[in-house]
Amino acid sequence: MNMDEVDLAGVGVGPFNLSIAALADEVPELRARLFERRERFAWHPGLMFEGSRMQTSFLKDLVTAVSPTNPHSFLNYLVSHGRFYSFLATEHAAIGRREFADYLGWVASRLESLSFADEVREVRSTRDGFELIHDRGRTRARCVVLGTGRVPSVPACARQHLGPRCFHAIDTLTRPLDLRGSKVAVVGGGQTGAELVLELLRGTWGEPARVTWASRRLNFEPLDESPFANHLFTPEFMAMFHGLEGARRESLLERHKLAGDGISLSTLRALHDRAYELGVSGSELRLDLLPARELIDVEARGSGGFELHLHNLLDETNEPVQADWVILCTGLREQLPGCVEPLLAELEFDAQRRPLVDRNFELRRPRRGNERLYIVNGGRSTHGIAESQLSLMAWRSAVILNDVLGRRRFDIERERGLIRWQAAPSWAARGEAC
Numbered sequence: 001m002n003m004d005e006v007d008l009a010g011v012g013v014g015p016f017n018l019s020i021a022a023l024a025d026e027v028p029e030l031r032a033r034l035f036e037r038r039e040r041f042a043w044h045p046g047l048m049f050e051g052s053r054m055q056t057s058f059l060k061d062l063v064t065a066v067s068p069t070n071p072h073s074f075l076n077y078l079v080s081h082g083r084f085y086s087f088l089a090t091e092h093a094a095i096g097r098r099e100f101a102d103y104l105g106w107v108a109s110r111l112e113s114l115s116f117a118d119e120v121r122e123v124r125s126t127r128d129g130f131e132l133i134h135d136r137g138r139t140r141a142r143c144v145v146l147g148t149g150r151v152p153s154v155p156a157c158a159r160q161h162l163g164p165r166c167f168h169a170i171d172t173l174t175r176p177l178d179l180r181g182s183k184v185a186v187v188g189g190g191q192t193g194a195e196l197v198l199e200l201l202r203g204t205w206g207e208p209a210r211v212t213w214a215s216r217r218l219n220f221e222p223l224d225e226s227p228f229a230n231h232l233f234t235p236e237f238m239a240m241f242h243g244l245e246g247a248r249r250e251s252l253l254e255r256h257k258l259a260g261d262g263i264s265l266s267t268l269r270a271l272h273d274r275a276y277e278l279g280v281s282g283s284e285l286r287l288d289l290l291p292a293r294e295l296i297d298v299e300a301r302g303s304g305g306f307e308l309h310l311h312n313l314l315d316e317t318n319e320p321v322q323a324d325w326v327i328l329c330t331g332l333r334e335q336l337p338g339c340v341e342p343l344l345a346e347l348e349f350d351a352q353r354r355p356l357v358d359r360n361f362e363l364r365r366p367r368r369g370n371e372r373l374y375i376v377n378g379g380r381s382t383h384g385i386a387e388s389q390l391s392l393m394a395w396r397s398a399v400i401l402n403d404v405l406g407r408r409r410f411d412i413e414r415e416r417g418l419i420r421w422q423a424a425p426s427w428a429a430r431g432e433a434c
């Protein structure tokens with residue numbers, strides 16, 4: 001087995017670690033290697049519905065926010081593919097997810113630091129860093145960044161029923177589905193739930209007899225994309241959020257839910273139009289829209305179907321729903337990857353057993369020296385709603401790379417936001433090292 005030695009090793013190559021690799025490409029003295037278990041780059045392929053659109057600007061790409069001249073920008077992708085003027089002519093507020101995924105794949109194909117079909121099986125502490133055991137060998141690294149993404153969140157009452165007809169939406173498009181004439185229940189009222197219902201109404205898998213869409217939210221609610229809501233996705237806000245005590249952070253996460261996790265207005269409009277057209281055309285397809293319903297139980301029926309028990313949060317009644325198929329659009333949750341099991345005893349956790357993440361995205365643990373263990377997309381409770389979004393991806397990558405290098409290679413303190421969140425300037429605004 002070969003043994004490599006690098007300064008920075010990455011576990012997982014989704015957009016977040018890809019951004020680190022793209023910026024690290026500007027720093028030749030930094031030896032970086034990032035491992036991905038997939039054969040090639042892919043961005044949530046199981047949810048890549050035709051026509052689905054981004055919820056963030058294309059300028060929030062892998063690099064532009066901190067290094068607009070970096071060759072791995074979305075604009076360079078457009079120019080290199082001869083689509084710059086056509087792209088401008090589309091005048092879309094949000095670009096298609098397929099195009100963004102293609103951009104990400106294009107960058108991945110240009111970076112030599114990435115190793116595909118190379119799952120990391122174990123990360124162990126050594127005297128001066130870490131050792132990674134992965135499918136193609138062993139690698140020693142002073143710093144490691146975990147970028148393995150989030151995992152499907154499944155309501156406890158549905159877990160025992162998971163199978164071919166009751167599944168989490170994350171891999172919908174990789175399943176052979178024939179839903180003609182079936183009763184389909186979709187649980188979850190976020191963007192994924194909305195996109196899935198729209199696909200069902202378009203007959204993507206054949207025309208179902210009945211579609212039930214249940215959401216715990218009080219209505220099918222839009223993403224808050226108003227100008228001041230966008231300031232929640234800034235380094236200043238994240239720094240302020242990180243400095244708050246735990247209970248305040250929890251309450252802000254709840255209050256800011258729709259800024260990060262609502263349904264795009266264009267999807268809501270398309271869905272509403274389709275639902276209305278069904279009524280006008282006298283279609284046989286029955287659509288039941290059930291907001292303010294919490295899934296409290298699932299029972300398997302002898303016929304191979306299910307009975308869902310929903311609790312109505314408005315009038316406190318319970319109602320049963322029959323379904324042949326149950327598709328859970330119940331979100332993703334943070335989880336440390338299994339490969340860091342040998343390090344768990346070193347990490348600090350909060351009362352809910354979530355790892356504590358410092359403002360430089362380092363997992364809190366007693367340091368032995370210059371080694372660092374970072375995580376991206378693993379600190380929603382410490383860093384706020386922007387942590388799981390693309391908005392601050394490039395900035396966060398620069399924070400981590402500056403920290404690894406021990407110097408300000410990337411200027412991350414240039415921007416001054418319109419809103420002053422704190423009486424005293426934040427650590428970012430003061431220009432302190434993070």
Ligand SMILES: Cc1cc2nc3c(=O)[nH]c(=O)nc-3n(C[C@H](O)[C@H](O)[C@H](O)COP(=O)(O)OP(=O)(O)OC[C@H]3O[C@@H](n4cnc5c(N)ncnc54)[C@H](O)[C@@H]3O)c2cc1C
Nearest residue numbers: 012014015016036037047054055119120148149377389390
């Ligand atoms: C359908 C969908 C659309 C979204 N659209 C937007 C949007 O428009 N705007 C926005 O801001 N955010 C969006 N998000 C949220 C967020 O940007 C994405 O979830 C993003 O993919 C997160 O990137 P990531 O790198 O953390 O994780 P992932 O994309 O999940 O990548 C993690 C990678 O790690 C690999 N991996 C896991 N374990 C190992 C291991 N042990 N060894 C090696 N590799 C491993 C996995 O194979 C995977 O490729 C969207 C999310 C979803 C689900």
